[in-house]
Amino acid sequence: MFKTVPKRIKEIRFGLISPKEYRKMSVTRVITADTYDDDGFPIEMGLMDPRMGVIDPGLRCKTCAGRAGECPGHFGHVELIAPVIHVGFAKLIRKILRGTCRECSALLLDSNHKKKYLEQIRTMRKMGQPIEDITNEVFKEARKPKICMYCGAKQLDVKVEKPSTYVEKMGDHDHKLMPSDIRVRLEKISNEDIEVIGMDPNNARPEWVILTVLPVPPVTMRPSITLESGQRSEDDLTHKLVDIIRINQRFQENREAGAPQLIIEDLWELLQYHVTTFMDNAVSGVPPARHRSGRPLKTLSQRLKGKEGRFRGSLSGKRVNFSARTVISPDPNLSVSEVGVPLSIAMEMTIPVNVTTRNIEEVREYIRRGPDNHPGANYIERSDRRRIKITDINREEMAETIELGWKIDRQLKNGDIVLFNRQPSLHRMSIMAHNVKVLPHKTFRLNPAVCPPYNADFDGDEMNMHVLQTEEARAEAMMLIHVQENILSPRFGGPIIGGIHDHISGMYLLTRGDSRLSKSEILDMLSKTKIEELSEPAGEVDGKPYWTGKQAVSHILPSGLNMAYRAGICENCDTCKKENCDLDAYVLVKDGQLLSGTIEEKAVGAFKGLIVDKIIKDYGSARGLQFINDATMLGIKGVMHYGFSFGISDEDIPNEASIQITELLGEAEDKVMNLILVYNEGNLEPLPGRTVDETLELKIMQELGKARDTTGNIAGKYLGLENAAVVMAKSGARGSMLNLTQMAGCVGQQAVRGERIRRGYAGRTLSNFHTGDLGAAAHGFVKNSYKSGLSPTEYFFHAIGGREGLVDTAVRTSQSGYLQRRLVNALQDLEVQYDGTVKDTRGMVVQFKYGEDGIDPMKSEFSKPQAIQWIIESVTSKEVK
């Protein structure tokens, strides 16, 4: 048996393996395609020869005496009856054949050139630069001479057919070069010439790219599986090797029997095919070898290449234990830092617990509960490391026998810390640590406020959970990747977790104007939060005390908080009236009391959330998390209190508004017709840097865009501020005024690549229009709203415009994914050191101060240098300009 001695790799040298070396590393020559004899034992000198390693338990390797699992496997070899080309080098062979003499194999360059190129190659090698450019030039130059300058032989064109057939043009007929002919030529190339073509004659003689010996991979890398029926099923590689050996044998028999040249050539080609597909079953021009079922075989290169290949599929990433995956659904009653785990998953996933004097009674209870009674335990590991499954039958007994120093696998229970992840994991907040809350049903539940960092929604998204197995991992997760430590994003220095949708609508409804709440109402409002004391009422009406909506929010703000900012609904009046703003857009917080302003997206929303940001930066992440929890709960209560719904009738606008919109659009169309008229008369003045045609298009687009916006304003005016869509758009909860315009006013111009739609029939977009019609309707202007419904031609144009968006996103995601991969690979092991420098793993300095200013972007104020201003504002609670 091999002893594994740890060794340090000093250097890696790449080259070709010579036939001699193949034979030297081989433990047996393989001569028969058979695998096992009738008794099920591997046949000597067969494909499963026990010298090449063993896979059956109980047998021992005839080379290293190791058992299955211990023996690493050993190579065998097949003596090929005739040489074949290694597909991986087909291109190199082509280049060499074209650049060397067909008689004397000299590289067709004069000695001065050879010397020059050799020198260039040597200097590039010394500098660690690629030599491809030079060798390509060598081959290009060497291809040119028609007559050998050394022996005077006339050179012929070498044509390549499919991957590995080389044909010489001899006058009017073609002469096929057999691999043996090629090998003879390659053998004759001098060591000096080999260096000029960029190869190392000691490690890679060119003739070694023509195989005369084929290595047979160890049995361990192509294990056969025994099916339930007792039948053996061989690995794809073994199948391929069987083919090779069979053809090799037939070839030999035919040649010895003196078969005609034609048959020999056919068999040779067949052997070439099998060796080619053995190495790569996806070579273009070669039909892939298939299994009897029709499935293409997975041969050597298929094992390595691509996403599921050895590198990307088994080494950079692999399947792991202690993980679970299921569909996600929302639960606003969970804390932002919790994750709802289905009971069935919690009973399957375990955490190892060491039995100590302090927890032995607790452990006993877990065992007593068994595997079917959550929270129980599934396994016991004794001090001799033997594992015993806890069953309903042995649980009582096991509970009694448990000893100190043993371990149990305890089921997941409330409060455990797990990692939660949604792909694609594009930033670090794609994996966060949550606290478990075991819940009924079959989905993972999460608070909608953590959707933004995961970019999750509930239209069928699935997420992964990983259960941490060690105390260190759990401690690290708590301190570094817990949700509360990731509320602020290092991307922009603001909160990425915060209220969305109804949270924001609710807060907006609750705090706008002077909404009033009775005692029972405000108590209900705050019932889901952690507030224990109710503040003094704002006043009394008819002897009954009332509280304002702003007061409700004040309850969840930390005392001592001072803030002043303009909310998102501010319309930037010429002179801001501050607290007395007509729109209630000036948010003023003094000592944790919301004195004026409306709470909306800019206060608590994900990505914006100024209040969330301020609380985390002044009071810490724990307080920030509590605030988000309270604010989202309050928001939900608010939206439930006021009631919030949206339906098709909410897009209704009064008749007079419709008339106004129709008139307006009519006018716009008239203006467009007018522009076209001026254009046709040749009187349109071109804009600077534009042609007349472009100017017309631009002006039409401008006119129609203006008209669309105006319809939106009209619709918005009639819908009023109570309309749910308006509330959502104004508060930033969802949608925009543009969406509203398109629903109630006018959908507007459909565009492809930023221009009006022009493609379609010759001279017109659709057969409904006249050729040359430049009007609004003929080029994709949709007059109708989604509510009024699109006309057939409008519908068509809308589909065209919509398609562009879909194509764009599809293309963008694939491109940005590739960019991301490359960036991550390039930057993954750079590290910010404790001294603020950025170094790679070799200790090379990349930056002397991280980001040149040494600032952690997560702790910056929205990545802007505003810290001083914020400090002044919080001290004076006045806005600083």
Next chain:
Amino acid sequence: MKGSNKFSLLDHNLVPHHQLLSENEASQVLKKYNINKEQLPKIKVKEPVIQEIGGQVSDIVKVIRTSQTAREAEFYRLVIE
């Protein structure tokens, strides 16, 4: 090369300020970052600005660049062949 230029490269607004460090300054820099010379970013002697300030192989130059985040940022480079 030195002195034959009509204009100094360093006067160009796209060329950051380069300055040779004395032996003493150089060892202080290495001490400050607790590194040896080879860990520094490199710059070739043939680089015009290095020729202008008369840098020799194994000298250390200090580069002061304008920075978007920190206004001015200091870098150090090892002159190599």
